[in-house]
Amino acid sequence: MPTAQFKREADMLAPIAKQAAQLMPGSSNTFFEVQTTSGVPDIVFCDFNKSAVKRRKASGKSFITDLSDMCVTLALKNVDTETVTAPALAERLPWSAKYISSTVLPRLAEHGHVERERRGHWRLVSKFESLARRTCTIEVKIRDWRSGYGQALRHGTSADEAWLVLDCAFGGPASAHEEWFQRAGVGLATLHATEGINRVVAPKARKRAQSVYRELLAERAANLYVEGKVSDSIGLVFGADLTTSTGPDPRRPSGGVLHSGRGAAR
Structure with missing residues (x-):
């Protein structure tokens, strides 16, 4: 049986x-x-359009981190008329006119993105x-490549590229299914503790302009960037904090790293 290069997925980050x-x-x-x-x-x-991020920050407008807010914003951008009503937006979106008019539009107005004309x-x-020129998601697994493949595929709907990175000791089974990754456009790579990353299958770039x-x-990434953060909140997995087994956790750059908790390699 191969010996894992990494004890925990967090060690690969x-x-x-x-x-x-x-x-x-x-x-x-x-x-x-x-x-x-x-x-x-x-x-x-995330390869930011730094000028756009700077303009957003200078304008005082908040970052749009809610799905309904983003849907309404892009719908407003794409309408042919100068102004639009909530019922007209509701015809394009999976929310009611009442919710859009009472919750989403007032929230966007409060944050500086929209205004009521009349x-x-x-x-x-x-x-x-x-705010981004290019985005890429990475799913990290020790050995559970099938689960990782599914997750990378789902995450890829939000990015221009998506990768699955496995511990190199367990990359064989996934590599034997290269055609899965090629058809889906998901990248596959392995990681060695000293030799680094080996690209097995390159992802298909699929930029979704204004998706x-x-x-x-x-x-959401830009919001973290402007706040000087590198990670959103880190949840527990079955009650365990799956941080690194040794050394600093890059998700917690300010310290407070705990090398405790359970968690078998997956």
Whole structure:
């Protein structure tokens, strides 16, 4: 039986983050535990449009981190008329006109994104601008490649590229199913403790310009970036804090790392 290079998935995070360019060439910022609409990838690489992020921050507008807010924002951007009503938005979206008019639009107005032109008619204060040039999600597993494949596939709906990275000791079974990854457009790579990342299957770039799911992930990552954070909240897994087995946890750069908790390699 192969010997795992890593004791826990958390032990793989820092080595992958340090070699980000192997998975997404070019400059990028690294984040952890950023929620998508279909789960929480272990790592997100984001190549920000720094000028757009700076303009957003200077404008005083908040980052759009709620799904319904993002859907309404993009719907407003794509309408042909100068203003639009909640019932007209409801025809395009999976929310009622009442919810849009009583909750979503007032919240967007409070955060500086929309304004009411006249009774019942709303418009964007300024054209929505994507904050990311490129996004990439990474799912990390020790050996459970089938589960990782499914998660990477789901997370990929929110990103331009998606990867599954496995402990190199257990990469064989996944590599034997390369066609799965090729058909799905999901990247496959393995990680060695000293030799680093080995790309097995390259992902298919699938930029979704103005996709609700992509833009929501970019906004959530940008919110962390501006706040000087690298990770969203880290949840427990069956009551255990699955942090690193040794060394610092990159999700907790300020310290307070606990090398406790249970958690077999998966």
